[in-house]
Amino acid sequence: MRSFDLSPLFRASVGFDNLTRVLDSVTRLDDAHFAYPPYNIVKTDADNYRITFAVAGFAPEEIDVQVENNTLTVKGRPNQEPKETVYLHHGIAGRAFERRFELAAHIRVDTARLENGLLHVDLKREVPEALKPRKISVNATKPVPVLQAAE
DSSP: OOOOOOHHHHTTOSSOHHHHHHHHHHHTOOGGGGSSSOEEEEEEETTEEEEEEEOTTOOGGGEEEEEETTEEEEEEOOOOOOTTOOOSOOOSOOOOEEEEEEOOTTEEEEEEEEETTEEEEEEEEOOOGGGSOOOOOOOOOOOOOOOOOOO
16 A cells, blocks of 8 residues: 555645645656666755766767756657667667656756766755845843733
8 A cells, every 4th residue: 555644744734735746756656767777866065966877878969957847857868779780788778768856945956967977967955045044133122011900
């Protein structure tokens, strides 16, 4: 059984509508979906992340990186090889792939670069100034007299 009742969480929260969608999409995935291409997710410092894909054999024009509605999509579509290629051993998987990652609020894709068969996608958290914690000063005032009701 892979269903979860999240209704208790939503009784005390506002604005987490997409959380249901994210959790629902995760429960529908099987392990084979995560097999190709292999990837790492690294937190490089407090506000920066990097997703690195092993994409040996792909040229930059065969890889597409897009962000839409807080979803990072990385696609690889290899060009078709000539039919006359005869492999004695074909161990490098050059098949098409598509990977999706749900990004948290205020995470933006900074750069994507292909280097030595690895695709590095750098992500950065940019919290707007209005949402950062701020210190509120507490001022001392004269006590306000309390009026007592007449008996």
